[in-house]
Amino acid sequence: MKSKNQLAIEAMQEGKAEEAAKLFQEAIEEDPQDPILYVNFGNLLAGLKDHKRALKFFNRALELDETVATAYYGAANVYYELENYQEAQLHYQKAIDQGLVSSDVYYMQGLTLLSLEQPKLALPFMQRAVELNESDIEARFQYGMCLASQQLLDEAKDQFERVVEDNSSHADALYNLGVTYVYKNKISQAKEMFTRAIEAQSDHQLALHALSLMENK
Structure with missing residues (x-):
């Protein structure tokens, strides 16, 4: 027989937020000392953009057990969405420190x-x-x-090339690959990358500007 926590997670994955919330609430009432239940409910609330309540649940989980890495991670995601990057950075680091x-x-x-x-x-x-x-x-x-x-730049070029290998229409990677060629004075390759970036994204302003500068020389 599945626990209410498992049923709630399944409901959450199926997009049944109201049902999931009810099940998480019942699970917490039955076992109020289990921090994972608060983390899971917090994740549901965070997904619903109920940031204030989500943080309350993550903080409650940490009151019960300050070593719960997923509670720090959940809180960090909320802070990141709220553009509170200082708090996000602190909480992501705590999640890592706790072994996530x-x-x-x-x-x-x-x-x-x-x-x-x-x-x-x-x-x-x-x-x-x-x-x-x-x-x-x-x-x-x-x-x-x-x-x-x-x-x-050599190391960066390697990474941009890997990105383009996996996604040939990644305009930003193509553009930045072009920039690395400019620094290496490989102008024809740079032009090719800027052109491909524009083909992938016709309004890519940086690539359009770079190509215009090169063609006007």
Whole structure:
């Protein structure tokens, strides 16, 4: 027989938010000391954009057990959505410190640090995100951007090439690959990448501007 927590999770996955909320509430009434129930209810509320209540549930889980990594992660996601990047960064780090090992938590910590304009600090988190999930194209792209920000252009070029291999119409990766060719003075390759970026996204202003500058020389 499935527990109310399991039934609630299934209802949540099926988009039955009201039913899931009712089941989570009942599960908590039956076992108010189980922090995971509060985390799960918090995740439901966060998905419904009820940020204030979601944070209350995540905080309650942490009051019961301050080592629950998923509670820190859930709270961090809420803070990120609210653009409170300082709190998001602190909570993602706590989730990692408590042993949460997933590509998502490292990727989100990297994004948060980028939002705080700290690409050097973001770099190792993006690298770890890619190591944990090599098929995550966006994590790989952001890893490439972090490398480029530190003038590690050969390494950045490798990452942008991998992104384009997986998604030939990734306009931003094509554009940034073009930029690395400009730095290497490989102008014909740069033009090709800028052109491909525009073909993938006709209003890509950076690629349009770069190509215009090159053609007017």
